[in-house]
Amino acid sequence: xxxxxxxxxxxxxxxxxxxxxxxxxxxxxxxxxxxxxxxxxxxxxxxxxxxxxxxxxxxxxxxxxxxxxxxxxxxxxxxxxxxxxxxxxxxxxxxxxxxxxxxxxxxxxxxxxxxxxxxxxxxxxxxxxxxxxxx
Numbered sequence: 001x002x003x004x005x006x007x008x009x010x011x012x013x014x015x016x017x018x019x020x021x022x023x024x025x026x027x028x029x030x031x032x033x034x035x036x037x038x039x040x041x042x043x044x045x046x047x048x049x050x051x052x053x054x055x056x057x058x059x060x061x062x063x064x065x066x067x068x069x070x071x072x073x074x075x076x077x078x079x080x081x082x083x084x085x086x087x088x089x090x091x092x093x094x095x096x097x098x099x100x101x102x103x104x105x106x107x108x109x110x111x112x113x114x115x116x117x118x119x120x121x122x123x124x125x126x127x128x129x130x131x132x133x134x135x
Contacts, residue, residue: 076133083130090123 008016097116 079130079133083126086126087123090119093119 094116097112097119101112
């Protein structure tokens with residue numbers, strides 16, 4: 001059985017309004033509690049994320065010197081390999097010059113000797129250059 005609002009006295013209507021107001025206030029407090037909890041959770045997640053980022057930054061900062069040393073070491077190794085290749089080629093050319101000297105007339109050996117001297121100077125310069133590189 002429902003009671004028509006017109007049949008209620010003003011006190012009863014006020015009591016019903018107060019009851020509805022009380023329920024609305026409770027609902028608002030529930031939402032406020034939920035939103036507060038979500039804010040706290042968000043702050044905690046941001047804090048954890050900040051700690052994680054700082055940890056990763058520290059790890060990267062610790063790796064930088066190692067990576068720089070490794071890059072320098074790799075560069076020196078590459079230069080040493082190039083020098084060894086140049087020295088090998090110079091040695092092979094030297095052998096070829098020796099063979100040619102045995103096969104040709106007297107005028108050409110003096111020219112080849114000059115070429116050989118130039119090649120030896122080039123090889124010495126390349127060797128000296130690579131020795132001057134700081135490890």
